[in-house]
Amino acid sequence: MTELVDRAARYAAEVDGARRLRRESVAALVTAGFPRHFVPRRWGGAAGGFAPLVEAAITVGESCPATAWCATLFATHGRIAAYLPEQAQEEIWGPHPDTLIAASVMPPSGRATPVPGGWSLRGEWGWASGVDFADWVLLASMVTDGDQDTVRIFAVPAGSYLVKDTWRAAGMRGTGTNTVSLCDTFVPEHRTVTLPELLGTRRPGEARCHNVPYTLVAAVMFAGPLAGAALGAVADCVSTGAARPPSDPGARQALARSSPEASAARLLLREAAGRADRGMVDARTIAQNRCDAAVAAELCVSAVDRLFAARGEHGPAEDDPVHRRWRDVHTAAGHGALRFAPAADAYAKAVLG
Incomplete structure (x- = not known):
C-alpha cells in the first residue's frame, strides 16, 4: 500500500493531464491487492470485507482520487464477476486472481441479440473507468427474457473490443473513463448473468461479500475516493498554511470547518461499510447505506x-x-449512485413506510 500511495502522490498532476493512470500506478495497485480483494478464495482471491476496501480507497484518495477510483472499481468489478457462472470465473481468474476488470453496466447500452450458444453484442458503452488497462470488461444491455425485459451483464475479454478515447471530464481526468465499442461480438452463454441476480443475494456457503446485494454497497464504494480527496485538500491547505500562514481570518475558518466535514464523511463511510460487513441485510440497511454515502459525498x-x-x-x-481535488470531487459526486434525492426518498420509505 505504501508504494501505491507514494506513486499516486508523485503522479497525481501527471495523470490528470494525461487523462489516464501510469502503468507504474496500475502495477502498484495490483501489488496492493485491489483487483483480488473480492475474488473468491477458490481462485486465490481474498474475498475481503467492505470496511478494509473503503479505508484503502480513502487512503489512496488522499494522494490521488483518480487512482483510488480505478483501484476501487477494479476491486468491485471483481465482486460483480463473482456472480458469473463457474466456467466464466475459471476463464477470468484461472491463470491468477489479479485480473483487471473494467465495467460499464449503468445505464445499460448497446444491443444484445440471442444466437446459438450465447449472444451477439454490438454498440458502444461509455464511462468504463480504467478500461485502457483492463483484461476483461463487463457490459450491460437490455434484453427480452420471456415476456419481459431485463438487464443482462456480459463479460468480454480484452482484444474483443475497441476503446475510444472519449473521456473529457473536468475532474477525475486520470481515471481514463473511456468508451468501449463492439461490433457483432459473440459472448457465450456462460459469460453472462442477469442484473436481478446481482441485486439479490448469493447461494449459501459463499463469503459475506458475495452474499449482499449490489444496492447495499455500490454507493459506499463510489464515495470512498471522494472522502480521500476532501481529506487530501485539507492536508494541502494545512501544508500551505504551515509554510505561509494565511492572514485572512476567512481562510483559517474555512480550514477549521472543512477539516471536520471531511472527517465526518470518512466516519459515515466507515460505519456504512461496517454494516455491509456485519449488519442485517434488509431494506432499511440498504437505504441507510445509500443515504449515508450520498450525505458523505455532499460533505466532501x-x-x-x-x-x-x-x-x-x-x-x-x-x-x-x-483546485484539482475540487474538480475531482465535483465530477465524482455527480455519479448517479451518490445523488441525495433518490437516496433520501428510499430512506424515508424504508424508515417511515
Whole structure:
C-alpha cells in the first residue's frame, strides 16, 4: 500500500493531464491487492470485507482520487464477476486472481441479440473507468427474457473490443473513463448473468461479500475516493498554511470547518461499510447505506468548495492541488449512485413506510 500511495502522490498532476493512470500506478495497485480483494478464495482471491476496501480507497484518495477510483472499481468489478457462472470465473481468474476488470453496466447500452450458444453484442458503452488497462470488461444491455425485459451483464475479454478515447471530464481526468465499442461480438452463454441476480443475494456457503446485494454497497464504494480527496485538500491547505500562514481570518475558518466535514464523511463511510460487513441485510440497511454515502459525498463537496474559495489567488490555477481535488470531487459526486434525492426518498420509505 505504501508504494501505491507514494506513486499516486508523485503522479497525481501527471495523470490528470494525461487523462489516464501510469502503468507504474496500475502495477502498484495490483501489488496492493485491489483487483483480488473480492475474488473468491477458490481462485486465490481474498474475498475481503467492505470496511478494509473503503479505508484503502480513502487512503489512496488522499494522494490521488483518480487512482483510488480505478483501484476501487477494479476491486468491485471483481465482486460483480463473482456472480458469473463457474466456467466464466475459471476463464477470468484461472491463470491468477489479479485480473483487471473494467465495467460499464449503468445505464445499460448497446444491443444484445440471442444466437446459438450465447449472444451477439454490438454498440458502444461509455464511462468504463480504467478500461485502457483492463483484461476483461463487463457490459450491460437490455434484453427480452420471456415476456419481459431485463438487464443482462456480459463479460468480454480484452482484444474483443475497441476503446475510444472519449473521456473529457473536468475532474477525475486520470481515471481514463473511456468508451468501449463492439461490433457483432459473440459472448457465450456462460459469460453472462442477469442484473436481478446481482441485486439479490448469493447461494449459501459463499463469503459475506458475495452474499449482499449490489444496492447495499455500490454507493459506499463510489464515495470512498471522494472522502480521500476532501481529506487530501485539507492536508494541502494545512501544508500551505504551515509554510505561509494565511492572514485572512476567512481562510483559517474555512480550514477549521472543512477539516471536520471531511472527517465526518470518512466516519459515515466507515460505519456504512461496517454494516455491509456485519449488519442485517434488509431494506432499511440498504437505504441507510445509500443515504449515508450520498450525505458523505455532499460533505466532501462542501469541504472542498470552502477550501477552494479560500485559496484566493492560488485557487484558479489549474495545477493547484486543491483546485484539482475540487474538480475531482465535483465530477465524482455527480455519479448517479451518490445523488441525495433518490437516496433520501428510499430512506424515508424504508424508515417511515
